Amino acid sequence: MTAPMVEQIIASHTDCGHVTEGDLVTAKVDRVYLQDGNSPTICRLFERYGFHGVFDPERVAIFFDHSVIAPDKEIAARLREAQAFARRLGVKVYAAGEGISHVVALEEGWYEPGSLTVGSDSHTCTGGVNQCLALGMGASDCVAAMVTGEVWLRVPGTVWLDVIGTPSSNTHSRDVAFYILGRYGQSPFLYRSIEWMGGWFDELSLDACATVANLGVELGAKCAFLPAGKNRSSMLRPIHPPAEGDPRRLKVDVEGLPPMISRPNSPQDVVLIDECKGTAINYVFIGTCTNGRLDDIAQAASVLSQGKVKAGVQCLVTPGSKKVFLEAIELGYIEALIRAGAIISPPGCSACLGTQGSIPATGDRVLSTMNRNFLGRMGNASAEIYLASPLVAAHAAIKGEIPSARELEQWR
Structure with missing residues (x-):
């Protein structure tokens, strides 16, 4: 059998020529990117250890995606600190409104097949869509990669x-x-x-x-x-x-598999959609690095163009990038969503992290297309968060409740 892909890529980025599971290696990186939420922490590590530059400014970037619209003066100050840090390093900056790091990185061709990319966000693994070894790592590992162009890891x-x-x-x-x-x-x-x-x-x-x-x-x-x-x-x-x-x-x-729902507080609490059918929903959120791409916006628009967001339900839609936003406008998806009663927010992480809104109210039941629904994830531990696809979420926005598999089939 040919060596697993992860071993092939790591070996090609080391001087070893060959690696196997469990080996501890130092590998050269092709790209490094940060996001505004943790770049101030990385900035302080640079200051503590006296680092002043990066291995290649053309291959390091900072994305402003987690707090596109600063909700308070503390986060506004953190964003200014991150901006100043980026200027000092002379690295590529993707300003607020450009989009989510992982969505934009794919659009920009950063995830080259066979390459090794390190990001300061756990969903950097998105790069695997193009068979890039894309690793989400903590602040200290990202600092090492930025300064030396190398990262230490154990071969999985x-x-x-x-x-x-x-x-x-x-x-x-x-x-x-x-x-x-x-x-x-x-x-x-x-x-x-x-x-x-x-x-x-x-x-x-x-x-x-x-x-x-x-x-x-x-x-x-x-x-x-x-x-x-x-x-x-x-x-x-x-x-x-x-x-x-x-x-x-x-x-x-997966033959005939119906849509799935993750119930509140754990992505792993997954059930068939019919186990949650009829559950009242008063906040729908469509977007994030999981489902904020053009296909997802199109799917939501297709459903909502045939109905209206139910009274008492908030429906927030956030494109994953400026490119997605502009294409969705050109294709009429954004107009359809707005006419149906959805709110459109600027490209970025939006409500996913709970740092900029729209924060759910106490007692709200949220149906979101994001990847995680841990307690308090969206900024209020007294709200319940269910996870589903854009198709299911759009139907829930119209009905005010989670639909059944049969209702989805009848709609088609």
């Missing part, structure tokens, strides 16, 4: 996820990822590389595949790699799994 083992069958027509790629999380939990994937495979991926768009890669960290993985498919780079490497029966190869049958 690999698990192959072989997806067979075809889900229902209303099932999104995120539903499949969350179904696997609910079925297996994180244990089989902790600090491992996931190599996704199966014919189902052949028909998925780049946007849908990026969602699957993005959710690798929710599965507990160190990184994830998607196979080649429709609208994908011809440079992608073929995935060579071990033989069937090998415990590292998990076969998952």
Whole structure:
């Protein structure tokens, strides 16, 4: 069997020539990017240790995405500090409104197949959509990568996820990822590389595949790699799994799988949509690095163009990038959403982190397309957060409750 993809990429970025699971190595990085939420911490580490520059300003960037609109003077001050830090280093700056780091990095071609990218956000693993080894790391590791152009890590083992069958027509790629999380939990994937495979991926768009890669960290993985498919780079490497029966190869049958819902306080508390049907919802949030791409906005607009946001329901839609926003305007999606009663906020992380709004009220039930619903995630521990696809979320905005699988089928 060919060496797992993570081993191939790490080996190509070291002087070893060959690495295996468990090896401790120092690897050269191709790109490093930060986000405004933790760049002040990284700035203080630079000051503490007397660092003044980076290994290559052209390959280091800071994104202002977590707090696009500063909600208070403390965060406004942190943003000014991050801006000053970026100017001192002379690195590339993606200003507030440009979009979420992982969405923009994919658009900008930062996730090159076979490359190694380090980011200061856990969802950097999104880069695996293009078979880039994209690693979310903490502040000290990011500082080391920025200054030296190298990072120290332990080579992860690999698990192959072989997806067979075809889900229902209303099932999104995120539903499949969350179904696997609910079925297996994180244990089989902790600090491992996931190599996704199966014919189902052949028909998925780049946007849908990026969602699957993005959710690798929710599965507990160190990184994830998607196979080649429709609208994908011809440079992608073929995935060579071990033989069937090998415990590292998990076969998952998704034939006819309906949409899934994650219930409040744990992404892993995953159930079939009908187990939550009829649950009242008064806040719908569509966006984030998981589902803020053009396909997602189109799906929401398709539903909401045929109805109105129910009275008493707030529906917030946030494009993942300026590029997505502009294309959605050109294609009429934004107008359809606004006419239906949705609120559109500037490209960025928006309500996901709970640092800039719109914060849910106490007692609110939120249905969100983001990746996490931990207690207090959106800024209020007294709100309940359910997770679902843009399609389900848009229907919930019209109905004011979680729809059933049958209702979704009837709509189509």
